[in-house]
Amino acid sequence: MFARSAVxxxxxxxxxxxxxxxxxxxxxxTDTWETLPASPESNGNALGVWTGxxxxxxxxxxIAVLDWNTLAWTAKASGKPNSFHGxxxxxxxxxxxxxxxxxxxPLLRVRPQNPLYLYVKP
Amino acid sequence: MNSIARFRPILxxxxxxxAAASAVAQGSAFTYQGKLTDGGSAPTGAYDFRFILYxxxxxxxxxxxxxxxxxxxxxxxxxxxxxxxxxxxxDGQARWLELAVRQGASTGFYTVLSxxxxxxxxxxAIFAAKAGSVANGGITAAQLAPGEVTGAAIACGAITxxxxxxxxxxxxxLSPAVLAGLGGxxxxxxxxxxxxxxxxxxxxxxxxxxxxxxxxxxxxxLFNGDYQPCDPNQSxxxxxxxxxxxxxxxxLFESVAYRYNLASNRISIISGAGAPINCDSHTTVWTGTEMxxxxxxTNSQSDLYANTGGRYRVxxxxxxxxxxxxxxxxxxxxxxxxxxxEMxxxxxxxxxxxSLNTGGRYNPRANSWTPVxxxxxxxxxxxxxxxxxxxxMxxxxxxxxxxxxxxNPLTDx
Numbered sequence: 117m118f119a120r121s122a123v124x125x126x127x128x129x130x131x132x133x134x135x136x137x138x139x140x141x142x143x144x145x146t147d148t149w150e151t152l153p154a155s156p157e158s159n160g161n162a163l164g165v166w167t168g169x170x171x172x173x174x175x176x177x178x179i180a181v182l183d184w185n186t187l188a189w190t191a192k193a194s195g196k197p198n199s200f201h202g203x204x205x206x207x208x209x210x211x212x213x214x215x216x217x218x219x220x221x222p223l224l225r226v227r228p229q230n231p232l233y234l235y236v237k238p
Numbered sequence: 239m240n241s242i243a244r245f246r247p248i249l250x251x252x253x254x255x256x257a258a259a260s261a262v263a264q265g266s267a268f269t270y271q272g273k274l275t276d277g278g279s280a281p282t283g284a285y286d287f288r289f290i291l292y293x294x295x296x297x298x299x300x301x302x303x304x305x306x307x308x309x310x311x312x313x314x315x316x317x318x319x320x321x322x323x324x325x326x327x328x329d330g331q332a333r334w335l336e337l338a339v340r341q342g343a344s345t346g347f348y349t350v351l352s353x354x355x356x357x358x359x360x361x362x363a364i365f366a367a368k369a370g371s372v373a374n375g376g377i378t379a380a381q382l383a384p385g386e387v388t389g390a391a392i393a394c395g396a397i398t399x400x401x402x403x404x405x406x407x408x409x410x411x412l413s414p415a416v417l418a419g420l421g422g423x424x425x426x427x428x429x430x431x432x433x434x435x436x437x438x439x440x441x442x443x444x445x446x447x448x449x450x451x452x453x454x455x456x457x458x459x460l461f462n463g464d465y466q467p468c469d470p471n472q473s474x475x476x477x478x479x480x481x482x483x484x485x486x487x488x489x490l491f492e493s494v495a496y497r498y499n500l501a502s503n504r505i506s507i508i509s510g511a512g513a514p515i516n517c518d519s520h521t522t523v524w525t526g527t528e529m530x531x532x533x534x535x536t537n538s539q540s541d542l543y544a545n546t547g548g549r550y551r552v553x554x555x556x557x558x559x560x561x562x563x564x565x566x567x568x569x570x571x572x573x574x575x576x577x578x579x580e581m582x583x584x585x586x587x588x589x590x591x592x593s594l595n596t597g598g599r600y601n602p603r604a605n606s607w608t609p610v611x612x613x614x615x616x617x618x619x620x621x622x623x624x625x626x627x628x629x630x631m632x633x634x635x636x637x638x639x640x641x642x643x644x645x646n647p648l649t650d651x
Binding site for chain 1: 423446459630
C-alpha cells in the first residue's frame with residue numbers, strides 16, 4: 117500500500133491512501149498492522165489530522181471522521197469552497213486549520229460536528 | 239327592690255385580672271367585681287344579676303348575648319361574677335355594660351342600673367388591642383421567629399422573581415423537564431439535540447421529526463492583515479502550528495514568511511533577516527519555542543539541495559542559522575522530528591538522483607550535529623512519513639515503499 121499521508125495517534129501509525137480509500141494502522145506495542153474500514157470518500161489530496169480520539173480526513177467534498185473506539189466512519193458534507201486546496205492541516209484543539217498557500221484567503225477552519233436531531237412538542 | 243348600683247371604675251383593674259388569667263388559659267371570660275348599694279346601704283345577701291352589652295351608652299344595639307348570674311353572694315355590697323360574652327365581642331369597638339339586678343329569691347323583673355358602664359381596657363388589654371391595629375408594615379422580621387413562616391402562610395403567587403436573589407436557585411431545585419429547557423414550552427416548540435434517541439426530550443413530550451441537521455463545518459477565515467498568495471505553478475511553503483500561531487515559511491522563488499495568530503485573527507509578515515535562503519521541500523519542526531527549518535531545494539533550475547537551515551524564534555521574531563559543521567549532506571523531501579531536545583533529520587532525495595538512508599541529529603542548544611547510524615537503517619527514501627513516538631522515531635513509506643523502521647537516538651540504532 118502506497119501511503120500518501122500518515123498520522124501518529126500516540127500509539128499507532130495510521131497510513132492512508134486517499135485515492136484508494138484504504139487505511140491501515142500499525143501498533144507500535146505489538147508490531148502489527150491492521151486494516152481499517154475504508155474511508156467513505158476518495159480524494160487523493162485528503163489530509164489527515166488526529167484529534168486525540170478520532171481520525172479526521174479533510175478536505176474533500178466531505179469531512180470523514182473515524183471513531184477510534186468503534187472504528188466507524190461518519191462522513192458529512194464539508195462545506196469547503198471548491199477553490200480551496202489544503203496543503204497542510206493542523207489540529208488546533210477544536211478544529212482543523214487548513215492552509216492553502218495559493219489562495220488569497222489561505223486559511224480554512226474545519227470543525228467536525230455531530231449531526232443534530234430535531235424534536236418538536238406536538 | 240330599690241337598688242342602685244355604683245360601679246366603681248375598677249373595670250380596668252378587673253380587666254387586668256382577666257388578662258392575667260387569659261395568659262394561663264386563653265379564653266374570653268373575665269372577672270367582674272362591683273359594689274352594690276341598696277337604699278344607701280351596702281347589702282349582704284343573694285342577688286340575681288343580668289348583664290347586657292351595648293354599642294352605645296344609651297340606646298344603641300345589644301351586642302352579644304344576655305348573661306345572667308343567679309344568687310350571687312353579695313357581702314357588704316361587694317360581689318364578684320365571671321362574665322363571658324364570647325370571643326368576638328370585644329373587637330376594639332366601644333362597648334357599654336348594662337347591669338340589672340334583683341333579689342336572689344325573686345323571679346320578677348330586674349331593676350336596670352344606670353348609667354351603663356363603659357368597658358375600658360386594662361393595661362395589657364391595651365397592649366393586646368394593638369394587635370388589631372398594627373400599622374401596615376409594622377411587623378418586622380424581628381417579630382418573626384426563625385422558621386415560623388410556613389408555606390401555608392404564603393399566598394399563591396406571592397413570591398415574585400425580585401424576591402429571589404440572582405443565582406440562588408440551584409439545579410437540584412429544578413425538575414428534569416426544566417433542566418432540559420422544556421419548562422413551559424408551548425405546543426409546536428422545536429429543540430435540537432445531538433442525541434438521536436433523546437429520552438429526556440421524549441419523556442417530556444417531544445417527538446423527533448425530520449432528518450438530521452448538519453451545521454456548516456467549514457469556515458474560510460477572514461483574517462486581518464495582508465497575505466500574498468503563492469503562484470500555484472511554483473512550490474509551496476510549509477506551515478507549523480505553535481499552539482497559538484501558524485507559522486508559514488519556504489518557497490523556492492518567493493519570500494513567503496507569514497505568521498497567523500489565532501487569537502487576534504491577524505496575519506503578519508515575519509522577519510526575513512537571517513532567514514535561510516529561499517527553498518522548498520525542506521524539513522520543519524516546532525521545538526516549543528522555535529521553528530527549525532533545514533535542507534530543501536534552493537534552486538529548481540539546477541537542483542541545488544541545501545544542508546543549511548535556520549531557527550526562527552517566534553517570541554523575538556528573529557532567525558539564527560543552524561550549524562553546517564557535521565550537518566548531513568544536502569537533500570530535499572526528507573523528514574524531521576523533534577524529540578524534545580534534538581531534531582532528527584532522515585532520508586530525503588539527493589541531487590545526484592538517489593534517495594538517502596542517512597540522517598543527522600541537531601541539538602539547538604549546542605548548535606551541533608551528530609550523524610544517525612546507518613546500521614540496519616531502512617532503504618533510502620524521500621517523501622516518507624516520520625513521527626516521534628516519545629522514545630523513538632518511526633519512519634514509514636515514501637518512494638512507493640511499504641517498509642519502515644524505528645530509530646532510537648539513545649542507542650543510535
